[in-house]
Amino acid sequence: MTENRRDEFGLISYVTGRQKVPTTLRKRITVGNGDDAAIVAGRVNYEWVACCDTMVEDVHFKRQTMLPSDIGHKALASNISDVAAMGGIPLFYLVSLGLPHTWSEEEVAEIYDGMGALALRYNMALIGGDTVAVSGPLTLTITVLGEVERGHGLLRSSARPGDAVFLTGTVGDSGAGLDILLQERWGIANIPAEWMPLANRHRLPEPDVQAGRLLATSGIRVALNDISDGLASEAWEIAQASNVRLELEEAAIPLSAPILHYADVSGNNALDWAFYGGEDYRLVGCVSAKHKENISRAFAERELPLYWIGEVQAGSPEVRIHWQNGESTTLPKKGYNHFNEER
Ligand SMILES: Nc1ncnc2c1ncn2[C@@H]1O[C@H](COP(=O)(O)OP(=O)(O)OP(=O)(O)O)[C@@H](O)[C@H]1O
Numbered sequence: 001m002t003e004n005r006r007d008e009f010g011l012i013s014y015v016t017g018r019q020k021v022p023t024t025l026r027k028r029i030t031v032g033n034g035d036d037a038a039i040v041a042g043r044v045n046y047e048w049v050a051c052c053d054t055m056v057e058d059v060h061f062k063r064q065t066m067l068p069s070d071i072g073h074k075a076l077a078s079n080i081s082d083v084a085a086m087g088g089i090p091l092f093y094l095v096s097l098g099l100p101h102t103w104s105e106e107e108v109a110e111i112y113d114g115m116g117a118l119a120l121r122y123n124m125a126l127i128g129g130d131t132v133a134v135s136g137p138l139t140l141t142i143t144v145l146g147e148v149e150r151g152h153g154l155l156r157s158s159a160r161p162g163d164a165v166f167l168t169g170t171v172g173d174s175g176a177g178l179d180i181l182l183q184e185r186w187g188i189a190n191i192p193a194e195w196m197p198l199a200n201r202h203r204l205p206e207p208d209v210q211a212g213r214l215l216a217t218s219g220i221r222v223a224l225n226d227i228s229d230g231l232a233s234e235a236w237e238i239a240q241a242s243n244v245r246l247e248l249e250e251a252a253i254p255l256s257a258p259i260l261h262y263a264d265v266s267g268n269n270a271l272d273w274a275f276y277g278g279e280d281y282r283l284v285g286c287v288s289a290k291h292k293e294n295i296s297r298a299f300a301e302r303e304l305p306l307y308w309i310g311e312v313q314a315g316s317p318e319v320r321i322h323w324q325n326g327e328s329t330t331l332p333k334k335g336y337n338h339f340n341e342e343r
Pocket residue numbers: 051052053078082228229
């Protein structure tokens with residue numbers, strides 16, 4: 001793998017040379033890749049939205065669970081999702097790569113192809129990054145810069161008593177997909193067709209930028225968070241940031257047909273993946289109940305999914321779940337936590 005490898009600078013131009021700059025952004029990039037830092041133009045009446053997320057081999061993926069292009073896609077998608085969760089428009093990205101010698105140049109190029117294809121669909125431009133050789137696992141850190149209309153950023157702290165809680169799509173599919181991908185009997189290429197939608201949700205998540213934009217431009221107060229660690233954990237984050245209690249209805253949690261089927265045949269509870277699985281990159285949020293119909297209509301007009309899953313009440317920060325059997329309990333704030341063995 002290491003023979004004839006390009007040097008650092010050769011590798012950088014090999015992988016970044018494959019990226020296209022959307023014409024919409026060209027005039028905003030004063031200095032792109034190739035100097036000490038990029039210089040990009042902001043827009044009057046907008047604010048910057050900036051975030052960064054990392055993916056590490058054996059923590060966020062294994063060779064068994066993700067193709068190189070999937071890794072690039074997902075690393076960028078998780079960042080775009082954070083911009084979506086602020087109601088923003090993703091624009092620019094920077095990539096930091098910690099590359100062990102066990103990964104070939106072709107595989108690295110495929111990582112960039114996965115990123116580049118997603119970036120192209122969202123009209124985003126790569127404007128820089130960093131490359132280092134590492135002796136440990138492959139690490140991929142992406143920083144995204146986006147923008148949102150001044151004062152329109154959507155925060156986790158905006159939920160109020162009397163709000164309704166919504167979700168922009170089904171949850172749990174990614175966790176179930178990971179369960180499938182980790183089974184050695186299949187591997188990425190031979191997953192039964194009926195489970196493919198679950199595996200694809202895990203490998204190639206699609207961030208809900210349109211939903212975030214619709215909410216940010218509605219002029220309505222909205223609390224919003226994206227689901228990286230699981231619905232339970234993200235709902236708790238809203239409850240704590242807003243100092244309110246979220247009351248969720250088990251019966252209203254949207255579960256896809258494939259997850260219900262897979263949970264059934266594998267002897268699992270689909271709700272465990274929905275609450276604690278994570279990596280769905282759907283948006284969970286709260287808006288005043290009086291806007292429910294308007295919001296539902298706006299989403300339906302654009303053929304965007306939207307599910308109402310509960311309500312917000314005054315009280316100390318908590319997430320409670322009303323089970324179909326009539327009981328209600330606190331939903332544990334568990335989910336994916338990097339420093340907690342109990343996941
Ligand atoms: N090492 C760090 N240094 C400075 N700020 C950090 C660091 N790690 C996280 N943050 C900040 O903490 C906040 C929460 O970050 P966190 O990573 O939990 O959110 P997230 O990206 O939405 O979730 P996830 O990483 O699970 O996708 C963000 O404002 C983030 O910028």
